[in-house]
Amino acid sequence: MLEVAQLRCERDDRVLFSELSMKLSSGELLQIEGANGSGKTTLLRILAGLSGDFHGNIFWKEKKLSSMYADFRLSTFYFGHKPAVKGELTPVENIRWRASLRNEAPSEHSILDALEQVNLAGFEDVACGHLSAGQHRRVALADLSISASPLWILDEPFTAIDVYGVAWLESVLAKHVASGGMVIITSHQSLSEISGSVRKVKLDDFAGGSLEEDYDDEMDSGAFL
Amino acid sequence: MNWTFFHKLGSPKWFYEISGKWLPWLAILAALMMATGLTWGLLFTPPDYLQGNSYRIIFLHVPTAFLASAIYVSMAIAGAVTLIWRIKLADMALKCMAPIGTSFCFLALLTGAIWGKPTWGTWWVWDARLTSMLILLFLYFGVIALRGAIRSATTQARACAILTLVGVVNIPIIKFSVQWWNTLHQGSTLKLTEKPSMAPEMLWPLLISIAAFYLFFTVVLIIRLRTEILDRERRTKWVRNAVEAGARS
Amino acid sequence: MSTAHNKVLQAKDVRQLEGRKAMMALIRRDLRLAFRTPGQSLNPVAFYLMVASLFPLGIAPERETLSQLAGGIVWIGALLAVLLSLDSLFKGDNDDGSLDQLLLSPHPLPLLVLGKIIAHWLTTGVALIVMAPILALMLHLPEQAFPALMASLLLGTPLMSLAGGIGAALTVRVQRGGVLLTLLSLPLYIPVLIFGTGAVQSAVDGMGYSGHLLWLGAFLVMGLCLAPIAIAASLRIVVDG
Numbered sequence: 015m016l017e018v019a020q021l022r023c024e025r026d027d028r029v030l031f032s033e034l035s036m037k038l039s040s041g042e043l044l045q046i047e048g049a050n051g052s053g054k055t056t057l058l059r060i061l062a063g064l065s066g067d068f069h070g071n072i073f074w075k076e077k078k079l080s081s082m083y084a085d086f087r088l089s090t091f092y093f094g095h096k097p098a099v100k101g102e103l104t105p106v107e108n109i110r111w112r113a114s115l116r117n118e119a120p121s122e123h124s125i126l127d128a129l130e131q132v133n134l135a136g137f138e139d140v141a142c143g144h145l146s147a148g149q150h151r152r153v154a155l156a157d158l159s160i161s162a163s164p165l166w167i168l169d170e171p172f173t174a175i176d177v178y179g180v181a182w183l184e185s186v187l188a189k190h191v192a193s194g195g196m197v198i199i200t201s202h203q204s205l206s207e208i209s210g211s212v213r214k215v216k217l218d219d220f221a222g223g224s225l226e227e228d229y230d231d232e233m234d235s236g237a238f239l
Numbered sequence: 240m241n242w243t244f245f246h247k248l249g250s251p252k253w254f255y256e257i258s259g260k261w262l263p264w265l266a267i268l269a270a271l272m273m274a275t276g277l278t279w280g281l282l283f284t285p286p287d288y289l290q291g292n293s294y295r296i297i298f299l300h301v302p303t304a305f306l307a308s309a310i311y312v313s314m315a316i317a318g319a320v321t322l323i324w325r326i327k328l329a330d331m332a333l334k335c336m337a338p339i340g341t342s343f344c345f346l347a348l349l350t351g352a353i354w355g356k357p358t359w360g361t362w363w364v365w366d367a368r369l370t371s372m373l374i375l376l377f378l379y380f381g382v383i384a385l386r387g388a389i390r391s392a393t394t395q396a397r398a399c400a401i402l403t404l405v406g407v408v409n410i411p412i413i414k415f416s417v418q419w420w421n422t423l424h425q426g427s428t429l430k431l432t433e434k435p436s437m438a439p440e441m442l443w444p445l446l447i448s449i450a451a452f453y454l455f456f457t458v459v460l461i462i463r464l465r466t467e468i469l470d471r472e473r474r475t476k477w478v479r480n481a482v483e484a485g486a487r488s
Numbered sequence: 489m490s491t492a493h494n495k496v497l498q499a500k501d502v503r504q505l506e507g508r509k510a511m512m513a514l515i516r517r518d519l520r521l522a523f524r525t526p527g528q529s530l531n532p533v534a535f536y537l538m539v540a541s542l543f544p545l546g547i548a549p550e551r552e553t554l555s556q557l558a559g560g561i562v563w564i565g566a567l568l569a570v571l572l573s574l575d576s577l578f579k580g581d582n583d584d585g586s587l588d589q590l591l592l593s594p595h596p597l598p599l600l601v602l603g604k605i606i607a608h609w610l611t612t613g614v615a616l617i618v619m620a621p622i623l624a625l626m627l628h629l630p631e632q633a634f635p636a637l638m639a640s641l642l643l644g645t646p647l648m649s650l651a652g653g654i655g656a657a658l659t660v661r662v663q664r665g666g667v668l669l670t671l672l673s674l675p676l677y678i679p680v681l682i683f684g685t686g687a688v689q690s691a692v693d694g695m696g697y698s699g700h701l702l703w704l705g706a707f708l709v710m711g712l713c714l715a716p717i718a719i720a721a722s723l724r725i726v727v728d729g
Binding site: 062063064065066067084087088090092094095096097098099100101102103107110111112114115116117119141 | 505506509510513514516517520521524525583584585586588589590591592593594595600727728729
């Protein structure tokens with residue numbers, strides 16, 4: 015479904031990774047590992063389509079991603095460092111606006127059910143500003159659990175989550191993968207429960223690469239931004 | 240259509256080499272025309288029957304004012320090329336043109352103010368053309384400031400390209416609005432579609448001055464652009480070779 | 489389990505993209521945000537009142553002087569108040585990660601942006617329009633100019649939200665970008681100011697002002713068509729970096 019070919023990314027005169035190729039099919043979980051600053055977040059933002067500053071190709075359903083953006087966005091759930099939860103709104107309201115951006119309209123029942131799953135039962139009508147940072151992330155994760163998107167791109171979803179939450183999230187991931195979904199995740203968690211379908215990409219293996227570009231050819235990529 | 244020439248033009252290396260060959264000739268031509276136009280205009284043209292000798296500043300004022308607008312439009316074209324074809328050289332040109340355009344815009348305002356004192360009896364009036372020139376100066380400041388506020392070179396390029404394009408849509412609207420608002424400035428000195436109302440002995444040195452200033456702008460732009468290319472392409476082999484060759488000689 | 493999930497996927501594929509619905513949801517969300525932090529949303533209005541009351545103090549309290557200047561003061565006050573409010577237009581969404589979700593939505597981004605602009609106008613522009621006659625009374629604006637003032641603000645404030653959105657988008661990732669935002673937005677505001685105050689002045693002088701309003705209307709149509717596209721492109725560019 016999602017395929018990456020010869021991906022190369024530079025930031026601030028430094029090569030984060032180069033010659034990165036990988037493939038993700040339905041029913042698979044791809045865990046991206048790497049040291050701090052190895053470009054995990056950058057890679058996820060590129061894969062989600064938030065950043066176009068890279069060399070190489072990304073394919074979605076065997077076609078170039080740039081020609082498939084509409085379908086790709088309809089199929090993707092992105093969970094970033096910041097949870098995208100508004101402090102002035104209640105958890106239910108937050109899930110509603112997030113879902114409407116994905117072209118979904120979950121029922122009241124399924125939202126309440128998801129909030130109960132993440133241990134936020136009883137907080138449905140409390141403005142999120144009164145909740146902790148970990149609870150903010152749980153609101154976003156509750157939204158994840160009811161989303162219909164087949165591809166989940168999750169950047170450190172286990173951060174600021176307690177033991178119970180970790181177990182719950184692992185089970186949600188396992189269920190998603192078992193039913194044919196796809197997950198790309200950066201995490202230091204060992205993801206023990208989902209054995210079998212977990213593949214790992216060590217970003218450090220693709221680190222480095224020379225910055226020097228020699229383009230004598232008039233039509234080389236060096237002429238372009 | 241074959242776009243090879245277009246891409247070739249967009250290659251920093253090719254441009255650096257070819258501009259190095261052109262630069263001395265362009266510089267000599269610019270200096271000659273500048274000397275001719277300004278000497279003729281400032282010393283040998285007859286005084287104006289109304290404004291006396293003070294009108295002679297026209298040989299500086301009109302070319303700078305022309306360039307101030309022309310450079311902004313060129314920047315917008317470079318911006319469009321940057322956004323559509325993502326050609327790096329276009330963004331470098333946009334970046335290098337901004338301070339030159341700002342200087343010309345400032346000079347146009349300054350010479351206008353100096354001319355205004357004997358003609359209108361005041362340094363500044365809120366007349367349509369002066370005001371739109373002042374707003375053009377703000378537009379230039381905006382482009383330079385935005386570039387300074389953004390860190391990543393790619394983002395700088397595309398953000399500034401958008402801003403200049405928005406600005407260039409805005410310029411005719413501004414011109415039209417301030418004209419509606421107030422007009423005191425004398426009508427355009429030169430119009431493409433009409434027979435010039437100026438005496439030919441004044442017109443010729445003016446045309447030469449305008450051409451000379453355009454050439455001067457081209458020369459300054461090429462010099463800046465060559466420096467910018469060396470800076471941005473410093474990681475490539477050909478720049479290292481060129482710099483080493485320059486250091487040896 | 490597997491079939492259940494596949495069903496969900498299929499249902500989603502079949503369902504139409506309901507961009508208008510998403511836009512309305514975004515407007516509702518931003519209105520809620522504004523109503524739940526009334527102190528913050530009323531800031532521009534308080535600023536408007538203060539700026540307008542500085543003019544009589546700084547110039548002259550005489551009725552004749554003020555009534556000549558009233559249209560300009562009310563308009564400049566509105567312009568500065570809109571500028572002040574623009575800084576937070578996309579900043580909040582950027583700070584909590586909502587902006588990423590906006591950019592990743594399958595709905596057309598210009599449409600979502602238009603929703604944000606509409607919400608911005610409803611929370612600041614409308615409040616400024618409501619305040620305007622009170623300020624105009626305090627500044628002794630001649631009675632016959634009131635309709636012109638209201639009509640010009642009604643057309644001008646949404647235009648300022650649209651045009652200012654471009655600067656707000658370009659500076660959303662800039663630390664302390666307030667001054668830069670002003671610098672980028674002012675050239676776009678000058679035509680609005682000219683025709684807005686022009687309409688009021690014409691009415692004060694007892695002349696027709698429909699020409700000014702028609703121009704403002706034309707600019708508003710142009711802004712509605714072009715600004716959301718420019719803002720959407722700017723957001724994508726700036727978030728990329």
